[in-house]
Amino acid sequence: MGAHAIKVVQVRTGSGDRVVLEKSAYLPWRGSREEPGTSSAEVLKSVVRDCGLSAGRARSALRDPGMTIRRLSLPRMPEAELREALKWKIRKELGEDASEVIVDYVGLGDSAEEGRGQQDLMAFAVKKSALEAHLGLLRETGLRLESVEPLATALLHLCSRLPELSSDQACIVLDCGASQTEWILAHKGRPLFIRHLPFAGQQLTASLQEAFGIEADAAEDMKHRYGIEGKADDKADRPEAARSVAQVLWPQIEELLMEIRYSLGYVQDHLNPAPPLGSILLAGAGSELPGLVALLEKQLGLPCRLLPELAALGLSISGDFEARGPVRSSAGLAAALGLALRKV
DSSP states (O other): OOSSEEEEEEEEEOSTTOEEEEEEEEEEOSSSSOOTTOOHHHHHHHHHHHHTOOSOEEEEEEOOTTOEEEEEEEEOOOHHHHHHHHHHHHHHHHTOOGGGEEEEEEEEEEOSSTTSOEEEEEEEEEEHHHHHHHHHHHHTTTOEEEEEEEHHHHHHHHHTTSGGGTSSSEEEEEEEOSSOEEEEEEETTEEEEEEEESOOHHHHHHHHHHHHTOOHHHHHHHHHHHTTHHHHSOOTTSOHHHHHHHHHHHHHHHHHHHHHHHHHHHHHHHSSSOOOEEEEEEESGGGGOTTHHHHHHHHHOSOEEEOOOGGGGTEEEEEEEEEESSOOSTTTTHHHHHHHTTTO
16 A cells, blocks of 8 residues: 555465466555545445455555664574564664564574674564554455565565576665655565665656646656656657656656665675675556666666566466556556565
C-alpha cells in the first residue's frame, strides 16, 4: 500500500518452486478513490471485494516514513539476546522506550573485520503504534494476515531471482514510488545498505502542474508521455513539448543523481571491502518514466534496466489471469510480487 496506489497480486503455489499468478491490481489509493467521510479501511475492503481476492493468507509491506534502518555489527549471541541488544541500541539512538519499538533484522554473516567474533546485520525498527495501525487496517479486510515486513526485503525476494543479485558484484535496486525512492545496495541477495531518497513521482507531477498551470491528471499524462527523453539524449528532433517537460523535471533528476552518488561514496568509505558494482535494477511505477533508464546508465556508467516481465521472473501465468488498473508490469507490482515469493 503506497502513497498513491494499492498494489495487489494473488498467487497459488504448485510443486517445487512453481508459482502461478492468478490476479493483479494497481488501483488508485489516495484522493481519487477515497470519498469524503470514507475511511481507509473501507477503501481497502472495497479493493479486496472488487478484485475478488480469495480469503487466503496475506502478506504486506510496511512503508512507514518513521522506520529506522541501520547496518550494525554486534557480537555473536543467541537470537533472543540479539533482539534485546538491538532494542537497546535503537532506544539509545532514537531516545525511545524499548517497549514501544518493534525491531527485526536480516543477518548478513560474519563481520569483515576478522577475529572480532562479530556479526553484521541490517536492523529495522518501527514504532509499535505505526505497526498496529497498519495491522488494524489489514485485519478489517477479512484476509488472514501472515506477515508484515519492510519494503526493502520484499523487493529483494523478487530481485533475488535475477542473475544480478547472485553474482559477485553488488547491484543497486531503485524502487521509484509516489512519495519516495528506496535505494538498496544488494549483494548476493542481501541488503548491504538501504536509504530513502527524496525523489518522488508526486513531486514530478506537482512540478509540471506549477510550471504549466494544469490539473494533476493532465500533468500525469504529460509526465508519462514525455518523461525526460527530451534531456536524456538531447536529440534535436524531439518535440518542443518533450524538451519543455524535461527542462521542468531536470532539477529533481539532478538531485536523484546526486543522492545516488553520495550513497555510493558513503558505501565506499564505510564498507571495507566494498564489492564492485555491477548494475542497476529499477522497480516501482515511477521507474517507467520515459528516458530514465538511459539517463541513469549514461550518468552513472553502469548497465541499467527495468525488472523483466513476469514470465522472465519464473512466474507461471494462469489461463484465467485477471489484471486491473493501468499498471500491469513487474516493475509497477514489484513489492507485491516480492511478498508473494517470500517463501519460495
